[in-house]
Amino acid sequence: MIQVKAPAKLNLSLRILAKRDDGFHALDTLMIRLPELADVLTISEAEAFVFTCSDPTVPGDESNLVVKAVRAWEAASGRKAECSIHLEKHVPHGAGLGGGSSDAATALAVVNDLHGSLLPVERLIEIAGTFGSDIPFFLMPGAVRCTGRGEILEPAPSPPALPVLLLKPAFGVATPDAYKRWKDSLPLPGVRYDAQVFPWGELVNDLERPVFEKHRLLAEVKEWLLNRPEVAGALMSGSGSTMFAVLHDLTDARTVADEARMELDPGLWSWAGMTDGEE
Known part of the structure; x- marks a missing residue:
């Protein structure tokens, strides 16, 4: 059994450049983490994937971003995830703090590591962008400037700890x-x-x-x-x-x-x- 923190984020800047033809908006945003404000994922080996959450208001079905992340990993790797994930919520949802996106990114990375790192991080970032614009950010360290609809990532100089x-x-x-x-x-x-x-x-x-x-x-x-x-x-x-x-x-x-x-x-x-x- 392992426990991993999924930190919240802040957008220090968020500029909307235009509405795109695909229905999304073109963005330019700088995001940083709040390492002390984090959800906690507890991952244990299991015969088949199971997801639970401490917050009964969070859906536990296929609409949950953690479940989507695991299903996306399964599809990309050709393996079934053999683990259970329990999510302990501390980051409020509907808050603009990226709690669900961070949970999904953390689950994606941990499930990949647990199964022998079948996919490189570049592939994980690519997968993450298919089901959430904020999710790829959480797979990179430090401050990140995100453009496109949020899926184009570029490391940015880190502001001082604020x-x-x-x-x-x-x-x-x-x-x-x-x-x-x-x-x-x-x-x-x-x-x-x-x-x-x-x-x-x-x-x-x-x-x-x-x-x-x-x-x-x-x-x-x-x-x-x-x-x-x-x-x-x-x-x-x-x-x-x-x-x-x-x-x-x-x-x-x-x-x-x-x-x-x-x-x-x-x-x-x-x-x-x-x-x-x-x-």
């Missing part, structure tokens, strides 16, 4: 809906969408416009964070609904989170920690 606070309301955001609304969406008055520039890069997300238009609370959270003296920058990750703040000092995280719950939404989920990066 102290961040995550805030997420009880609701999630459906990624397809966010992209569908992008073209015709309008900015909300008084909300800052421009890139926030730092020595290590910039914070910007073109999906904020359509998501904020539908979910005004998220716009309110961003503006509230940007007005806090403890916050250097704030942005929505991916298609939401998680908002994150880059802090001047991680020790301020609890104060900011507590006051956000008092002033904005008592049901806000929060997490604080360091991003992956150069120390």
